[in-house]
Amino acid sequence: MKKAPITNGDGEISALFASKMVPAYAAMDESAKAAYRRKQLQRIVRYAKAHSPLFADLYAGLDDDFKLSDLPVTTKNELKERFDDWVTDRTVTLDGVLGFMKDLDNNGKLFLGKYLAFRTSGSTGSPAVVLYDKGTIHVTDAINWERNFPTLQDRNNYFIRGCKSASLCCTPGFNLGSGTLIYGQSVNIIRRFGSKLFGIFTPLPELVKGLNRFSPAMLTGYPSVMSDLAKEQLAGRMHISPVLVVSCGEYLPDSSKEIIKAAFGRRVINSYVSTESGPAANECPFGRMHVNDDWIVMEPVDSENKPVARGRADKWLLTNMSNFIQPIIRYEMTDRIIYHDEGCPCGRTTPWVEVEGRTNDILRFRGEDGEVAIIPLLIYTFLNNILDAKSFQAILHDENRLEIRIEADDMARTFEKVKKDIGEFLAKKGVRAHIYLSDLPPGPDKSGKFFHVRNAPKSEPQP
Template sequence: MSDLYGRFVSRVLFPLQERLKHHDTVRVKEGMEDSQWWPRERIEALQLKRLKAFLLDVQEHVPYYRALFAEHRFDPVGVASIADLQALPYLTKKLIRDNSDALRASNAVGLSRFNTGGSSGEPLIFFIGTERVTHDVAAKWRATRWWDVDIGDPEVVIWGSPIELGTQDRVRLIRDALMRTRLLPAFEMSDEKVQGFIDTIREMRPRMLFGYPSAISHIAGYAERKGIRLDDLGVKVVFVTSERLYDHQREAISRLFACPVANGYGGRDAGFIAHQCPSGSMHITAEDIVVEIIDGEGRVLPPGQSGEIVVTHLATRDYPFIRYRTGDVGVLGTQACACGRGLPVLSEIQGRSTDFVIAADGTVMHGLALIYVLRDIPGVASFKIVQESLGLTTVYVVPGPAFVPGDTGRIESGLKRRLGDSVVIDVKQVEVLPAEASGKFRYVVSRIATDLAARA
């Protein structure tokens, strides 16, 4: 339970800030906290009602969709089920780039320019309106409350996006201090920087850590090597997002901070799609988001089958995302969660399509097939694998104290067994691994898959 000041922030200060920003966040969050317990059928009925109103508004105010609906003879008035969305084509990053102005609603409110980091190809520039910001903040707020963490509880955010880091002016710093939030930049993770992060975390004693799993697990690993305790800080939960959460990262973070790790799935472009509850399920924010899973031919798959995640965000009428191809791979769940929430579940989030690699014979496999080769070699402290082409894969290795010359041969032979004997494996020993421009870290990057995603 929050302390007295935390309750003041969540009940008075933060609601006042949101009203001044013309955000209806408190009402939306309260509605979500009610609807999460509804039966699945009632949630689906709400979703359909919102979808129909959304499509009607988009048809009236957004030039791109007005023309698209006419071209496909699609009338939102006749929408009777979520499946009716399948009459519309997918929205891709290329289509957004080619139709940026036409996607803006004529009655848009509070549009701000955003972009993705470009980790899967060319950065995507798009716009977000006041309504979507409100709903995304409400969705995150609801999810953190599942873990007994509220607005106003001390929080440390470990992040790398220049959008947040670039807005740390005096007003923002004062606001963060009042809200008891501290933002730490994840771009540079040298020992000196990490020691400073740990000092800040120990000083703040946050109720929640929020950020990239790679960055937080790196901090945890450094603390373990240096014999620094993190389990005495009273952290209630570590909330991770924006990257794939690997099992070894979850184990290390949970063990060293002595708290659960909650996964969050979403993106700057697609919104906050799903959050993990204490029972372990990734619940979709179904009040705002319709999720479809499609195969390589664009056919919609039933729950239980793996495919690309496609999102329609119902709070994006200012700059609509309708049937947006995320480039991520996942599976819709078939079972209700033991927590009792009626929200649908993503049973698996397997990573980005560009986290998959392609062997010389054309076989597609998840990057984990290569990751396990490196993780089984004790002398490898950390690594990054870049599939440059079908014939060349570069492996960046930070050698640990146990690294021996023969480890290079083990890496080469292990990757050749998976990618093919004809593939050149170029092992480079480095002191620091190259990160993505966004500050995120990816163990595996396939340039082949990136090229395919960029053309989608």
């Protein structure tokens, strides 16, 4: 095999290298795979140590023979405290990025002409800013092209249909889905015409109309929104025929799987994606999400960061081997997972993973015409778009009382914006809510878990 150039300079992975190595990895034998992963890991660790003052501190004295377990565990809160030292480009500052992100039209544009900027959307802690260099995007693209399709036939069908792809995203906002799509449209002509962004805040009839007109071959989005669309399809108001339906961003419950299958005549494909990891795992024809272990390391651990060989793990540690601007190495991911290494009938030898989700997190408001179910993500998006808030939380109590907890320099002003945005959104859904500012700061629930948006348990007193 002719060698593809690894980087475009500045450490970032070249498009050629990514598009060549993602398929090549699948064809390697086990020892070649292990050697390749080792090289990948050494490259990112070496780069982080040389270019990130924060990692230079963490890795002082580390030589090239290191074991992964020699590297200290990192957490979002520790790293974001030292954002300017975390990144590997000395012209990048948090103030600079936040200034750039104040203008929502910059979503999908390159900060300093080099980096895409996102806010994390994990369920715990407060959000962090994550940058992708072009290499991270090249790897994401290559994995999506090679591994989003369980079979070659799926990929051919998609290709025959002109690669028409509809993504249901939270817009506006600097999230991974919409940002990479808008960027892709700006640099790739097929995507400019073949891909379309549909905002999930669009009223359902309008969304249905738009999708009917676009007629996508691939539909990607949050399972809760796709379930709503599946009902529209079953009711005969929507009539699209995607060859691939991909779920991401949320836990995919069995009920959603069933209704989506009934509506579109195909199994919904699950993928595990986060801002920090990019595509972490993709489904095979046997419905198992195989870890993309050539570009990330997934270490399942217990609550004390002790390794869990297989089975249920409280969380996992992520090492992203494609992000050179903002190294993410042994970084705590708070999703609970079930980790499998026992092989799979599809023949892939990479480990596979189940992501355990929460099922009781739908918010149920009382509307003018009965109950209105709202997924937490919708409320979360409003809160996450308010950059002045250092951390935030919304808790739904009985009688449509929505408690807002925030930490911000100007509490009153920040709260007024939250109240207005969420209030208007709920009003459109026929919900009149009492939105009020809490005296309490954002904090964990009784079990010690932190959720940005949650229902108050019946026993929890109302502040």
